[in-house]
Amino acid sequence: MLKPRPLEPGDSIGIVAPAGPLWDEAYLLRGIERLQSWGFRVVLNRPLQAGEGYLAGSDEERLAELEAMFASPEIKALICLRGGYGSLRLLPHLHYALIRSHPKIFVGYSDITALHLAIVQEAGLVVFHGPMIYPELGGHLTSYTKTSLLSMLTGSPGSFTVRPLPGKALAVSPGRARGRLIGGNLSLLVSTLGTPFEIDTRGAILFWEEVDEPAYRVDRMLTQLRLAGKLSAAAGIAVGECIGCGDLEELLRDRLAPLGIPCLYGLPCGHGTDIATLPLGVYATLDADQGYLRIEEPPWAQA
Template sequence: MIKAQALKKGDTVGIISPASPPNKENLKRSLSFLEKNGLSYQFGKHAQDEYGYLAGRDEDRAADVNSMFADEGIQAIICACGGFGTARMASLIDYELIKKNPKIFWGYSDITFLHTAIRQNTGLVTFHGPMLSSDFGEEKGVLPLTESYFQQLFDGSGITYDESISPLEIMTEGEADGELVGGNLSLLASSLGTPFEIDAAGKLLLIEDIDEEPYAIDRMMNQLYSAGKLTEAAGIVVADFHNCVPQKRKRSIPLDEVLAHYVALSGKPAMKGFKIGHCSPNIAVPLGTKAVMNTKTKTLTIQSGISGV
């Protein structure tokens, strides 16, 4: 396990778009959030490129990732937004470079594929958290609670998620510990059978998604279950499934029932209700560091993902 150094006032953040093009107005608006936290910023060369639903060609988006990790003047890398396409260029990332130059890497949604690829090829702890254009730049603003979890990058604080943040529901009783891994369910399912397949063995597996109908969630959960990912995990952390409601099909199994079915098949401790993912608040958590989930106390305790504090 490798942890990046904590941020301090005056540090420079590299801004990249490894997936889809960011909303430029939102991105511009989000820069005040970095400035408010005493940070400078530098855009990747291709951070505002557009190539259909991608923020530039695969080689260019990968080049931005590599160059930000190589640049000694950059202390953290934050993704502008998610969308589509990180899996296309995961094989173009220089993982040995990242291992030699560990830095804070922050994002979620489609960025899940990069979280998994980076962690499993380098050991670097990364951060599943709200992004610039898609979250911090929204015209409606961001909840103070969402913003507050950015401070873990400065003070190296761990996280204790309990019902003071959101109501939590026990799905299967028990206590489980291990590295917290996972993220967006669609991306986790798409990693199966690739060199970047999610390793869930002995780990707490976090899942979340957006705009997927229950039948699609069913298919992806079945894929994870059939691949042994749910049964080999130490526990399952069910985060936010935003707008995952029936649309094409009027007749549907309720989403809660779909999730409960596969959690029960796993036989592992599980809780749901975590405001992590495409939701507000959006609680940022480190991936790859040690965590403990206890259904008796209804807590998820996560060690700091930062060193040097």
């Protein structure tokens, strides 16, 4: 796997909007100010306050912006504006060879999962599942979220083991497994099935999270992944927070425990308040008995 270089003080971060638009400019302004306060320069290459309905511009505009940010020698990292919808539409047109030749930190989550999967599998580049301008960087950013993100941006060792927050851990099925960490938002993982960008879970630690989906829809998506052979192919399953999805314990035990692979639920990754930034594409160990996900290799290029 290709790995990006960590950031240094004064480096430029490009804000990209490959998915939905942002209607409240205050989030963008606060996000820019926050990144600047950490010692980084911030670059935009088009207005990001509005878009075309549920998209932050046409497919051509969003694609051109993303590729320009990867190609620019000035930009050292890309952070997404927000999720929403739209990333999936870009996958057939994205210039993966360009990304491969300009490896950079690429941060986002939710709808950005589609891009993460494609970039990991098609470009072979490690990416980062972490906070975006909306709602975190331009809104309420907890100390936990900030510390985890900065450690991943700057290459600071420390946040390599992620544990569920107090009272939220559930060992769905016991055991310990090692594999490449892949995944993201459950809805987006399922959306890749049957496409050229279908998620490859073979031997992987499969991570997923969800938001505002009732239990029966979570069941349906997990069942689809199971029928497609994606769950049984994984070495282990790491589940983040599922905000607004109700009590999933019985569902998870029913759908995941029979697989006979380690499964841990409750990691602070996803749409919650405290968010651990996860590097995707690197080797990780999942220990459901001890309750942790440990990143086993540096996600950055060595100097």
